[in-house]
Amino acid sequence: MELRAALEEQKDRLGHCVHCGFCLPVCPTYIQLGDEADSPRGRLHLMRAVVEGRLEPESDAYQLHLDRCLGCRACETVCPSGVEYGFLLERARALAVEARRPPLPVRLLPALMARDGARSVALGMGRVIRGTGIPETMAGRLPTTGLWGRVGLAMGMLASSRPSRLDAGSDAGKAKTRPRNDPPSRGRVAMLTGCVQSGLFAHVNRATRTVLEANGWEVVEVTGQGCCGALHAHSGRLDQARELARVNVSAFTAAGVDHVISNAAGCGALLRESGELLEDEAAEAMAKSVRDISELLAGEGREPVRGAPLPLKVAYDPPCHLHHAQRVTTSPLRLLESIPELELVPIPGAEECCGGAGIYGITHQDLGGRVGRRKTDAILTTGCDVVATGNPGCQMQIGAGLLAAGERIRVVHPVELLAESYRRAGWS
Ligand code: SF4
Numbered sequence: 001m002e003l004r005a006a007l008e009e010q011k012d013r014l015g016h017c018v019h020c021g022f023c024l025p026v027c028p029t030y031i032q033l034g035d036e037a038d039s040p041r042g043r044l045h046l047m048r049a050v051v052e053g054r055l056e057p058e059s060d061a062y063q064l065h066l067d068r069c070l071g072c073r074a075c076e077t078v079c080p081s082g083v084e085y086g087f088l089l090e091r092a093r094a095l096a097v098e099a100r101r102p103p104l105p106v107r108l109l110p111a112l113m114a115r116d117g118a119r120s121v122a123l124g125m126g127r128v129i130r131g132t133g134i135p136e137t138m139a140g141r142l143p144t145t146g147l148w149g150r151v152g153l154a155m156g157m158l159a160s161s162r163p164s165r166l167d168a169g170s171d172a173g174k175a176k177t178r179p180r181n182d183p184p185s186r187g188r189v190a191m192l193t194g195c196v197q198s199g200l201f202a203h204v205n206r207a208t209r210t211v212l213e214a215n216g217w218e219v220v221e222v223t224g225q226g227c228c229g230a231l232h233a234h235s236g237r238l239d240q241a242r243e244l245a246r247v248n249v250s251a252f253t254a255a256g257v258d259h260v261i262s263n264a265a266g267c268g269a270l271l272r273e274s275g276e277l278l279e280d281e282a283a284e285a286m287a288k289s290v291r292d293i294s295e296l297l298a299g300e301g302r303e304p305v306r307g308a309p310l311p312l313k314v315a316y317d318p319p320c321h322l323h324h325a326q327r328v329t330t331s332p333l334r335l336l337e338s339i340p341e342l343e344l345v346p347i348p349g350a351e352e353c354c355g356g357a358g359i360y361g362i363t364h365q366d367l368g369g370r371v372g373r374r375k376t377d378a379i380l381t382t383g384c385d386v387v388a389t390g391n392p393g394c395q396m397q398i399g400a401g402l403l404a405a406g407e408r409i410r411v412v413h414p415v416e417l418l419a420e421s422y423r424r425a426g427w428s
């Protein structure tokens, strides 16, 4: 039993869990429900009960409370004992899925993402529907509950994946060429192009390449890469996640680059955990080379090349899998601060999950909606022009929430703002 083995490995740390409850006030499901069983401490208690044979993995309590977890890992950040909750959750979910088959919508998405052909068709259809403008028109006009509520959320998410026009200041849309000294060559990188990212957010991948090249990084094309497997790992399909991770480890290792770059927080976190997922040296070595795009440009004492002014009020929302899982907290802010005339406005409670978590809002309509509205309400207090966040799921979830609230605030990736600043300087 994999969970039993995982807990065995964690025994020391679990033994040190002082039941302090520090994790409770940061847990979005506990905040909403106030039920100990829907807190990190409560879920760890359920895992332990199963491992010790006091509870069956098919029991309603184990299934329900683990299923309600968003997997945001905010609990890990505050835990003084260093309990590796995310690692345990993946194994606990694997056990839950083995004990009881999940409903069709939960099975459908990981199955679709694991198959290249089916995924391309589904994402292609998504682009066609998005291109009609219908999702944007429908989002916010449908009832928020029941089946229509789910349709409305899906439409809002699709609408929020479209490329955004950034109207800021009198220079909007004009490219003013100004000379730029070629940056020193820094090395070679490969980019994880991703599945949802390449299917619905190709513009973010293009912006990522633009900013990498403008900052002196040679971007190497890596064919043979595929879906990272994060959705599969998070939903308890560890075998599928391992299969997908093996493909990527082999493709990126063969590329012989200095760094593997991710612009999607969930995918980056999974790549970084490839070593412990596959338990082999090649995966460990590849995992060590992984960087989020913001780290490569604005981490470790680096500063991005400065482009043209972009006078926008920007609210940065840190994706959980960047902030809590990868612990990349300051470089996205430094990247945004490097853009002249861009004003950063803080979101109250920014480190709290937006409720994205894959298709959580569709599978947990009420709870996901409550978590999402808390985020939308917090964003609306900032008076921002644009929201920036580095994960496709968060872009879609927050975008859908804003559309549902009747707001037309765009949600973009931080590199889109940097690329726009470079475009206005006439460099791309
Ligand atoms: S914060 Fe860590 S030590 Fe404290 S109750 Fe939560 S899991 Fe246990």
Ligand code: SF4
Pocket: 026, 027, 028, 029, 030, 038, 039, 040, 043, 068, 069, 070, 071, 072, 073, 074, 075, 076, 085
């Ligand atoms: S991962 Fe997030 S939702 Fe799950 S227990 Fe931890 S804080 Fe709560």
